[in-house]
Amino acid sequence: MQTLLKILVRYSNFLVFIALEVAAFLLVSLNNAAPRSGMLSTANQFVAWQHEQLSEISGYFSLRSQNEQLAQENAALRNRLCAMDSAQSGMTHYMSAKVVQMTTDKLHNYLTINRGANDSIRVGQGVRNSEGVVGIVRTVGRNYSVVLPVINTRTHISCRFAKNDYIGTLQWSGQDYRYAELADVATHMVVNPGDTIVTSGLSPVFPEGVPVGVVESSVLKEGASYHTIRVRLFTNFKRLKYVEVVQNAHQTELEKLTNGMD
Amino acid sequence: MEWTRQIVRYVIVMVLQVLLFDQLQLWGACHPYVYVLCLLMMPITLPHSVDMLIGALAGLVMDVFCNSLGIHMAACTLLMYVRPYLLGMVVNDKDRLNEEICLRTLGLGAMIQYTVTLVLVHHFAVFMLAAWSWAHIGFVLLETAVSGVVTILLIISYNILKYR
Numbered sequence: 001m002q003t004l005l006k007i008l009v010r011y012s013n014f015l016v017f018i019a020l021e022v023a024a025f026l027l028v029s030l031n032n033a034a035p036r037s038g039m040l041s042t043a044n045q046f047v048a049w050q051h052e053q054l055s056e057i058s059g060y061f062s063l064r065s066q067n068e069q070l071a072q073e074n075a076a077l078r079n080r081l082c083a084m085d086s087a088q089s090g091m092t093h094y095m096s097a098k099v100v101q102m103t104t105d106k107l108h109n110y111l112t113i114n115r116g117a118n119d120s121i122r123v124g125q126g127v128r129n130s131e132g133v134v135g136i137v138r139t140v141g142r143n144y145s146v147v148l149p150v151i152n153t154r155t156h157i158s159c160r161f162a163k164n165d166y167i168g169t170l171q172w173s174g175q176d177y178r179y180a181e182l183a184d185v186a187t188h189m190v191v192n193p194g195d196t197i198v199t200s201g202l203s204p205v206f207p208e209g210v211p212v213g214v215v216e217s218s219v220l221k222e223g224a225s226y227h228t229i230r231v232r233l234f235t236n237f238k239r240l241k242y243v244e245v246v247q248n249a250h251q252t253e254l255e256k257l258t259n260g261m262d
Numbered sequence: 263m264e265w266t267r268q269i270v271r272y273v274i275v276m277v278l279q280v281l282l283f284d285q286l287q288l289w290g291a292c293h294p295y296v297y298v299l300c301l302l303m304m305p306i307t308l309p310h311s312v313d314m315l316i317g318a319l320a321g322l323v324m325d326v327f328c329n330s331l332g333i334h335m336a337a338c339t340l341l342m343y344v345r346p347y348l349l350g351m352v353v354n355d356k357d358r359l360n361e362e363i364c365l366r367t368l369g370l371g372a373m374i375q376y377t378v379t380l381v382l383v384h385h386f387a388v389f390m391l392a393a394w395s396w397a398h399i400g401f402v403l404l405e406t407a408v409s410g411v412v413t414i415l416l417i418i419s420y421n422i423l424k425y426r
Contacts, residue, residue: 013343016311020318020339027325027332028391041329054281105290107393107401110329146329174398 032154042101042112043141051101051112059241066241073130073242092207094244095119097127100144104177104237109152111135113243116143124205124255126246132211132234133157133199134243150212151177151237158203159212161189162196170197170212170231177237179216182229191218191227204254206246264305264362272300272320280327291405294412295334297324298384299420301341302377305362310346317342330392337387341380352376365421377417378410385410 008015042048059066095115102111115121117140127134127147135149136157148155150172157170159182166189168182182197195215201208213231220227248254279297286292301317308316321338325331352372353359365373389402389409 013310013314016314017339017343020314021336024318024321024332024336024339027335028394029332031331032394041326041331044326047326050280054285106293107398108330174401 041139041141041146042110043116043139043144043146045142045144048100048112048114048141048144052098052114055098055100062239062241065239069130069239069241076130093247093249095121095247096242096244097145098242099240102149102237102240104151107153107174109149109177109237110138111147111149111240113145113147113245114143115245116141116145118143120247121145121245122251125248125251126199126206126210127243128206128210128246129235129240129243131236132213133206134235134237134240136205137245147243149237150180150233150235157206157212158200159197160200161191162198162209167200167202168197168229178233180213180231180233182215182231183226185227185229187220187225187227189227191215191229193217197231204248204251207248210246268300268304268362272297275300276323279324284328291401291408292412293389293405294409294416295324295385295388296413296416298338298341298381298413299417301338302345302380302417303363306346306349306359310343313345314339314342330388333388333391336391337384340387341384344383345380348376348379365425373421374418377414381413381417382406382410385413 042051097113097115097119100112100114103109111134113127121137121140123137123140125137127137127149133150135147135152135155137145138148139146150157150170153172153174155170155172158167159170160167166185168185170180171183172180185191193215197212197215199206199208199210199212211234213233216230216232218227218229275297279295283294283296286294297320301320304313304316306313317338318335321333321335324334324338328334349359349363350356352375353368359367361367363376368376386402386406389405393399393402
């Protein structure tokens with residue numbers, strides 16, 4: 001017992017070090033695996049508020065381009081209103097939100113928006129803007145949420161070719177915020193540069209046909225069974241100011257159904 | 263008195279970190295974490311384990327601001343664990359370590375060795391944990407080099423301006 005105590009005292013610093021590192025790694029892996037609390041992320045009230053103030057200030061310097069973007073968005077909304085068919089009506093609801101904070105040059109980029117649980121935002125809802133897809137809600141705080149954008153190596157979004165409904169998965173390689181990769185497209189499929197990619201509507205996250213991007217290039221590697229497709233994204237993440245959260249009225253029901261399957 | 267000064271400096275550096283250095287999106291690989299300045303220059307008078315706790319806490323605060331729960335905490339704990347051993351290696355005269363760790367107490371050569379080693383260890387740990395795989399090792403090394411150099415230059419220039 002005495003020796004054990006001696007050893008403990010002797011190596012106490014090292015033990016504290018190990019304990020703290022284990023705690024940190026637990027946090028990292030928890031964070032990698034599942035959405036976390038709103039408290040310990042940029043969805044935290046104070047952190048998000050601070051970012052919001054900052055974006056208010058920097059907002060003055062981009063008023064002109066913001067106005068242009070809003071005008072375009074108005075037009076697009078009016079078009080969408082006209083095109084809305086009875087099959088879709090009542091199913092999806094769009095909630096506008098302002099981007100409070102965003103990074104574009106890391107491997108794991110995030111953006112924070114100024115809507116949270118109080119605006120009935122929930123984890124797993126899709127986010128888009130007038131240009132195309134933006135990402136998926138990851139963490140929800142009371143008045144702010146963190147969104148996993150397309151340009152995060154952990155994001156996977158189910159997409160299809162507009163021309164023939166062939167399905168693939170959109171991923172990001174971590175290099176350039178303007179481009180993403182479309183995976184799981186088998187070699188028998190003919191892919192041409194310029195083909196438009198839209199969301200598949202197979203998951204409740206996005207409705208069908210939200211614009212994603214166009215095929216920039218497609219390479220068929222020797223012996224590979226899938227195309228390597230580079231997609232130029234429609235969404236310009238560098239100047240993202242306003243987004244819309246897609247709220248599917250039947251999301252809970254759809255999730256319950258699919259979860260019951262596993 | 264000394265610790266009030268340390269805390270005030272920490273708050274100022276954190277404000278600069280969040281409002282200025284986190285907003286720099288230069289060359290895609292430049293993410294200087296200048297807040298380690300406070301940890302590097304903290305006096306070494308506290309017990310080692312308390313030092314590590316302070317490091318872990320400072321890391322956790324940074325994590326909340328960059329959505330990277332645990333990553334800065336792990337890196338700062340490592341930094342604070344290595345710190346006294348490294349100081350023992352670069353400094354011959356241990357009596358000088360009773361006050362703040364800075365250019366005046368260490369001298370230029372030792373200060374540079376000390377800063378370069380710890381900043382690179384910390385930055386590599388942060389970027390490696392953020393990538394969470396060996397697949398991006400090339401980018402991680404580039405990120406460490408670019409961001410590390412910026413952080414080191416800022417810390418050394420702060421020291422030269424303040425303590426020459």
